[in-house]
Each structure stands twice: as structure tokens, then as C-alpha cells.
Amino acid sequence: MKMNAAVMTEIGEPLSIQQVELSEPKANEVLVKIKATGVCHSDLNSLNDPTTPTPTILGHEGAGIVEAVGANVTNVKVGDKVALSWVPYCGTCEFCVTGEVHLCESAFGPMFEGTLLDGTTRLSQNGERVYHNSLLSTFAEYSVVPEMSCIKLPDEMPLAQASLIGCGVATGYGAAVNAAGVTPGSTVAIFGIGGVGVNAIQGARIAGASKIIACDVKPANLDIAKQFGATHTINSSEVDVEAALKELTNGVGVHFAIDCSGHTVATESAWKSTRKGGTVVVVGAFNPEKTLNIPAGGFHRVGKVLKGSFYGNAKPFRDFPIIAQMYLDGKFKLDDLVLDRIALENINQAFDSFHDCNCVNVGRAVIEFNN
Structure with a gap:
């Protein structure tokens, strides 16, 4: 499918809103319609990091609706609200089997290479590869992500607030x-x-x-x-x-x-x-x-x-729903962490705010999509 995304084309330069191609999810992957994504300081770090491959689509704090699932996916189904975790885990290594899923190393090779877990990408433009960021790339209307990155949330959970759970909140x-x-x-x-x-x-x-x-x-x-x-x-x-x-x-x-x-x-x-x-x-x-x-x-x-x-020693499939439910019960503050709601076209303004020493930095500007 074709979609709009904020594309990083050069190290340290403003992102460019462009149309890119997104291919279908493979067997253990999920297609998510992104509804909200936070702009985190770590995204700025990636933008300024000379090891970040280009072109790439940044963004790692996201939430949305499951649009399609691969043949082997069992954790979520079409229509589910999900928050996305930027550190999926394998479930079978020494760390995973002893309960320390936050120490699983399976994601980091692909993460540094700008791919998904199988070493390939689902993103392209004019036949050329476009790279993923943190296996999510949420600065786009849609994203194909690993199943282990998708955590189902209650239907009543608002997605702007949900998008923040997957990084700073959980950490x-x-x-x-x-x-x-x-x-x-x-x-x-x-x-x-x-x-x-x-x-x-x-x-x-x-x-x-x-x-x-x-x-x-x-x-x-x-x-x-x-x-x-x-x-x-x-x-x-x-x-x-x-x-x-x-x-x-x-x-x-x-x-x-x-x-x-x-x-x-x-x-x-x-x-x-x-x-x-x-x-x-x-x-x-x-x-x-x-x-x-x-x-x-x-x-x-x-x-x-x-x-x-x-990552706060997080177990996303345990901790994300707990945080969401505490928010719904009025026990966990998320509304005040949404500092601004912006369109994708205004993403560079959010990046500029990181350079303002007087800017409030205890929450996020959140990009909301009307796709």
C-alpha cells in the first residue's frame, strides 16, 4: 500500500513528508493503522546519529488499530487496539526463559540495521529500500511490526495516551x-x-x-x-x-x-x-x-x-495492560503527559522544541492521524 510518512533522508536534517510503499505483513507480523505516536527525545538522538541508516522512518512510541495479521499471529486480531513495544523479544533465549525478557538480544541486530526481525524491510520508495526504526517506524500512517511488539489494550483506552506507554511511561x-x-x-x-x-x-x-x-x-x-x-x-x-x-x-x-x-x-x-x-x-x-x-x-x-x-525491566504483555487499566481507573496520570496534539506535517516543530531549554520536557507532543 501507499502511505504518507515522515522520512529521515539525511543525518540531522528536518524530516520530509513523503509517500512510501508498505508491503504486507509476513507470518509473524502485524499491520497496524497508526492512530497516535509520541515524539520522543530518543527520536532526535536517532536523527543525529551517524549510524542511523537512511532513508528511514523514525518513531517508536505508537498506538493504533490492528488492520491485518500474518498467518501465525495469535496474540492480536483485526480491530484490536494496541500499544507498540519497541523491544520485542524471542521467548526462547536464556534471558527470556528465565523471565528477563527486557534483556533479550534478538531485536538489537535488526534494530541497528534498520530492518525487521528477519533482516528485511517492508518499506520502500520507487523500488528502493526504506529502513525501519526500532522495528516500528510510527511516524507513518501504517506500520508492519513484529507480533511481539503488539500489546492489546482495553477498547476504551484513548490512543494518544496509549501511545506513550511503550517507552517513557513503561520505563x-x-x-x-x-x-x-x-x-x-x-x-x-x-x-x-x-x-x-x-x-x-x-x-x-x-x-x-x-x-x-x-x-x-x-x-x-x-x-x-x-x-x-x-x-x-x-x-x-x-x-x-x-x-x-x-x-x-x-x-x-x-x-x-x-x-x-x-x-x-x-x-x-x-x-x-x-x-x-x-x-x-x-x-x-x-x-x-x-x-x-x-x-x-x-x-x-x-x-x-x-x-x-x-526499559524499566518491563514485561510489556504484563505491564502495558496494567498501566492502561490504572489510567482508566484514575490511578495513573497520562493526560498531563500529552503536551500537544499535532499533525504529521508539523513533526519538525516538535523536534525543534527539544532545543528550547525552557520547553517543558515531562511529556510528549503526540502526532494524531485521521487515517
């Missing part, structure tokens, strides 16, 4: 609930209050934390953090964050610290601000040229855990 919520394992009555510090951080706050709130302390350098983000469940805020550019966190926890430090900032300095502060026996979870991606330094003296005596968390 932040999962960092608190899955990776950290926040417990009722515990104290939690969240470093970096962006699109992931506010959802880590929500996860900690839902898990029953007694104190949720948001740490950031932007006053506006700290104000927004309170709307999502933060009980206290710390502007880490104005005060000694470690001392402030100790003061809020009777001098012993927080039970859990979740770093969503991507800065090693924040992780080092998180470590020093966590009590003995506490847990530090790192969600943000570090600059590989940086070094993480934590005190070696007495390391064995403090009993702390430092761990990385990819």
Missing part, C-alpha cells in the same frame, strides 16, 4: 516497581524529572512509598513533579542534594534512589544519598566517555545495590 514506572522494587512506607529519591522521571514518581506512589523526593535543576520540572506524586522536591543546583536527602530521612538516606538523568554525577549523588542496604537504579544512558566513581572504602559494609535498568 519510569518499571524502574520503580520492577527494577527497584519500591516497598510500602519506603523513601525514594528520583533524579532527573523528565518524561521518565515523572513516571518513576508515579510508580513509587503506586508502590506505596511514604516519601517521594524529586531532584532536578529546573524549578518548573519540580513543580510538575508534585502533580505526579512527589511529596518533596530538591533543586540540586541550589542546595547540597546529599545533605538535603539525609535531612529528609533522619540522617540515614533513602531506601531507593532512581537516576533518570543520564549523568554520572547524579548517580554518584544517588549512591551517597542512599542508606545502608538501599538500592540505586540507573535508567538514564550514560555518555560512554564518562566514568562512574563511587567510594571504595567500606564498600562491603554498606550492603547497597547499584543496578542498571533497561
Whole structure:
């Protein structure tokens, strides 16, 4: 079929709205009519990444309606509302069979090559290959995706909100609930209050934390953090964050610290601000040229855990429907994460906003399709 899509033609250049061809899904694939897709900062990273193959269709936060299914597909049927996961998993490797599906490596080779799981693409233009992004390419009217990327949602779930579940929402919520394992009555510090951080706050709130302390350098983000469940805020550019966190926890430090900032300095502060026996979870991606330094003296005596968390340790087929139902029950805030609703033709405006240091970054501009 022919469809409109926002095509990345050159590294770092604005996307171009063009008509491309999309072929039918294969046996283990699903054709989804995209109804909404968030514009994530990771899309900007891909746009500026010299390893991104071109031409490609970006976009990895999407939701829509199942239009057709391959012969072997059993998880969804035509007409289902689905949220899309950009990390499908194989179900048979060492990590999958032990329940750690977020660590499955099956998607990453094809992801870096710009293909689907079988190493080929369903996208073309004038007979030439067009590449996929994160096996989804949601900046288009339709998408062919792996079956394991399609998670059925309740019929009453609005799709603009649903589109956000598959990346920042699941990552932040999962960092608190899955990776950290926040417990009722515990104290939690969240470093970096962006699109992931506010959802880590929500996860900690839902898990029953007694104190949720948001740490950031932007006053506006700290104000927004309170709307999502933060009980206290710390502007880490104005005060000694470690001392402030100790003061809020009777001098012993927080039970859990979740770093969503991507800065090693924040992780080092998180470590020093966590009590003995506490847990530090790192969600943000570090600059590989940086070094993480934590005190070696007495390391064995403090009993702390430092761990990385990819995709919030999410199990999409379990976690996505839980988040959707909590939203429908009024327990999880998604409406406030939809910062703007735009047409595909205005996608470059959303990318431009990432360069505005005053722009609110705790949600997404969402592209909505009237296809």
C-alpha cells in the first residue's frame, strides 16, 4: 500500500513528508493503522546519529488499530487496539526463559540495521529500500511490526495516551516497581524529572512509598513533579542534594534512589544519598566517555545495590495492560503527559522544541492521524 510518512533522508536534517510503499505483513507480523505516536527525545538522538541508516522512518512510541495479521499471529486480531513495544523479544533465549525478557538480544541486530526481525524491510520508495526504526517506524500512517511488539489494550483506552506507554511511561514506572522494587512506607529519591522521571514518581506512589523526593535543576520540572506524586522536591543546583536527602530521612538516606538523568554525577549523588542496604537504579544512558566513581572504602559494609535498568525491566504483555487499566481507573496520570496534539506535517516543530531549554520536557507532543 501507499502511505504518507515522515522520512529521515539525511543525518540531522528536518524530516520530509513523503509517500512510501508498505508491503504486507509476513507470518509473524502485524499491520497496524497508526492512530497516535509520541515524539520522543530518543527520536532526535536517532536523527543525529551517524549510524542511523537512511532513508528511514523514525518513531517508536505508537498506538493504533490492528488492520491485518500474518498467518501465525495469535496474540492480536483485526480491530484490536494496541500499544507498540519497541523491544520485542524471542521467548526462547536464556534471558527470556528465565523471565528477563527486557534483556533479550534478538531485536538489537535488526534494530541497528534498520530492518525487521528477519533482516528485511517492508518499506520502500520507487523500488528502493526504506529502513525501519526500532522495528516500528510510527511516524507513518501504517506500520508492519513484529507480533511481539503488539500489546492489546482495553477498547476504551484513548490512543494518544496509549501511545506513550511503550517507552517513557513503561520505563519510569518499571524502574520503580520492577527494577527497584519500591516497598510500602519506603523513601525514594528520583533524579532527573523528565518524561521518565515523572513516571518513576508515579510508580513509587503506586508502590506505596511514604516519601517521594524529586531532584532536578529546573524549578518548573519540580513543580510538575508534585502533580505526579512527589511529596518533596530538591533543586540540586541550589542546595547540597546529599545533605538535603539525609535531612529528609533522619540522617540515614533513602531506601531507593532512581537516576533518570543520564549523568554520572547524579548517580554518584544517588549512591551517597542512599542508606545502608538501599538500592540505586540507573535508567538514564550514560555518555560512554564518562566514568562512574563511587567510594571504595567500606564498600562491603554498606550492603547497597547499584543496578542498571533497561526499559524499566518491563514485561510489556504484563505491564502495558496494567498501566492502561490504572489510567482508566484514575490511578495513573497520562493526560498531563500529552503536551500537544499535532499533525504529521508539523513533526519538525516538535523536534525543534527539544532545543528550547525552557520547553517543558515531562511529556510528549503526540502526532494524531485521521487515517
